[in-house]
Amino acid sequence: MIAAAAEILDEEGIAGLSVRAIADRAKTSTIGVYSHFGGKKGVLNALYISGFEQLGASVEDVRRENTGASHERILLAIDAYLEFEARKPRLYALMFDAQGDRFQPDPEATRAARAAFVKLVAVFLAARPDWSRVHAARIAFESWALVHGLVMLRTHQTLKQSPAAWQRTVRSAARNYLFGAMNDRINRPK
Amino acid sequence: MIAAAAEILDEEGIAGLSVRAIADRAKTSTIGVYSHFGGKKGVLNALYISGFEQLGASVEDVRRENTGASHERILLAIDAYLEFEARKPRLYALMFDAQGDRFQPDPEATRAARAAFVKLVAVFLAARPDWSRVHAARIAFESWALVHGLVMLRTHQTLKQSPAAWQRTVRSAARNYLFGAMNDRINRPK
DNA sequence: TCATGATCATAACAACGTTATGGTTGAGTA
DNA sequence: TACTCAACCATAACGTTGTTATGATCATGA
Incomplete structure (x- = not known):
C-alpha cells in the first residue's frame, strides 16, 4: 500500500x-x-521516513565509496543529495514541507530525519577528521541549509538551468561557503 | 477581508x-x-503578494537607511529578513510552500516575489558597487538560499536557540559564504 | 469448537472549496 | 422617475475529502 x-x-x-x-x-x-x-497521516509519515532513509542511504554510499580529496567528498555527497531531489522532487517536497500546520511528522519520522542528518555529518567527519563533532555538525548543517535553500529557491523562482549547470552552481556556492567556513577564525569579511 | x-x-x-x-x-x-x-486561491495569492511586499519593503528600508560598511549592510538586510520571518512565520511558510501541487502562485504573485528579490539584489549592489549586476544577483540569490535554508531547517530539525543566538548563527554562516564568494577566483577549496 | 483480534466492505458523517439560485442595492441612462 | 444592468450578497446544494461507524469475514490460539 x-x-x-x-x-x-x-x-x-x-x-x-x-x-x-x-x-x-x-x-x-x-x-x-x-x-x-x-489514516492519512500515517501514510504521510511512512513516505517521510522512506524519503529520509533513501536520502541517508545515498549520502552514506558516498561516505563509504569515496576516499578522495576531502572537499571533493563533501561535494559528492551534495551531488547525491541533488540527485535524490531531482529523482523524487515530490517526495522531497513532502519531506521538507514548510507548512507544519498541515502535516507534522510523528516522533519516529522525526528520528528518521535526524538519522539522515547524522549520516551527512559522518561525511563531513570522514572528509575532515581534524574537526570536532560539534564543528562538523555545524558545518554540515549550514551546508545542508545552503543546498536545501538553493533547491527550494530554484523551484520558487522557476530558474531554468540544465541539470549539469545547476550542479555546477550548487557546487560553486558550497565551495564558497566551505572556503569561508575553513577560514572562519582567520579571515572574516569586514 | x-x-x-x-x-x-x-x-x-x-x-x-x-x-x-x-x-x-x-x-x-x-x-x-x-x-x-x-475563491480561496485568490485569497492565498493576495496573502502571498502582501508577504513579499512586506519582505521587500523591510529589505529596502535597510538599503535606504544604511551607508555603513558594505558587508554589514548585507548582514543588516539578512537581519531584516530574519525579523520578518520571526514576526510572521506562517505567512513566510505560505510564501515558500514547497508543495507546488497545492498552491501555485499566479503571475502577479510571482512578479511580487521577483520584485522582492530585485530589492535584495539592490542591497548587494549598494554594498558592492564594484560588482556587476549579474554577479550581485548571483551572490544575492545564493545568500538568500543560505538564509532561507537555515530558516527552514531550523524549524525542520526543531532547533532550540534564543533569537539572539540564532541571529549570530545566521550571520556567521552568511559571512563565511560571503568571504568565500569574494575570494572565489583566487582561492578555491580543493 | 469457540473466542478474540485483525482486517475488510460499505455507508454515513462533518468539513472543505465551489457552484447554483434568487434577492438586494447602487449607478447609469432614457 | 422608471428601468436596466452590474455588483454584491445569503443560502442551499454539490462533489470531494478524511474519518468514523457498522457489520461481516478470516485467521489464530486455547
Whole structure:
C-alpha cells in the first residue's frame, strides 16, 4: 500500500494523494489505510521516513565509496543529495514541507530525519577528521541549509538551468561557503 | 477581508484558513470570498503578494537607511529578513510552500516575489558597487538560499536557540559564504 | 469448537472549496 | 422617475475529502 502511495505522489503530487486514491491503487477499500497506517497521516509519515532513509542511504554510499580529496567528498555527497531531489522532487517536497500546520511528522519520522542528518555529518567527519563533532555538525548543517535553500529557491523562482549547470552552481556556492567556513577564525569579511 | 484572512493565518495557520472561517471573521458569507477574490486561491495569492511586499519593503528600508560598511549592510538586510520571518512565520511558510501541487502562485504573485528579490539584489549592489549586476544577483540569490535554508531547517530539525543566538548563527554562516564568494577566483577549496 | 483480534466492505458523517439560485442595492441612462 | 444592468450578497446544494461507524469475514490460539 505504501508503494501505491509513493506512485501516486510521484505521478500526481500531494494533491492527488487522497485516501480513496491510495485505496483504489492498492485495490482495497479505504479502511485499509486506517487499519494499516492509522489514516492519512500515517501514510504521510511512512513516505517521510522512506524519503529520509533513501536520502541517508545515498549520502552514506558516498561516505563509504569515496576516499578522495576531502572537499571533493563533501561535494559528492551534495551531488547525491541533488540527485535524490531531482529523482523524487515530490517526495522531497513532502519531506521538507514548510507548512507544519498541515502535516507534522510523528516522533519516529522525526528520528528518521535526524538519522539522515547524522549520516551527512559522518561525511563531513570522514572528509575532515581534524574537526570536532560539534564543528562538523555545524558545518554540515549550514551546508545542508545552503543546498536545501538553493533547491527550494530554484523551484520558487522557476530558474531554468540544465541539470549539469545547476550542479555546477550548487557546487560553486558550497565551495564558497566551505572556503569561508575553513577560514572562519582567520579571515572574516569586514 | 484580506485582513481577516491574515489574522486567521497568523493565529491558526494554513489549516484554519478555510473559506467559511474567512467569511465568518469578515462578517459576511462565503460568497464574498468568491466575488472579491475569485475563491480561496485568490485569497492565498493576495496573502502571498502582501508577504513579499512586506519582505521587500523591510529589505529596502535597510538599503535606504544604511551607508555603513558594505558587508554589514548585507548582514543588516539578512537581519531584516530574519525579523520578518520571526514576526510572521506562517505567512513566510505560505510564501515558500514547497508543495507546488497545492498552491501555485499566479503571475502577479510571482512578479511580487521577483520584485522582492530585485530589492535584495539592490542591497548587494549598494554594498558592492564594484560588482556587476549579474554577479550581485548571483551572490544575492545564493545568500538568500543560505538564509532561507537555515530558516527552514531550523524549524525542520526543531532547533532550540534564543533569537539572539540564532541571529549570530545566521550571520556567521552568511559571512563565511560571503568571504568565500569574494575570494572565489583566487582561492578555491580543493 | 469457540473466542478474540485483525482486517475488510460499505455507508454515513462533518468539513472543505465551489457552484447554483434568487434577492438586494447602487449607478447609469432614457 | 422608471428601468436596466452590474455588483454584491445569503443560502442551499454539490462533489470531494478524511474519518468514523457498522457489520461481516478470516485467521489464530486455547
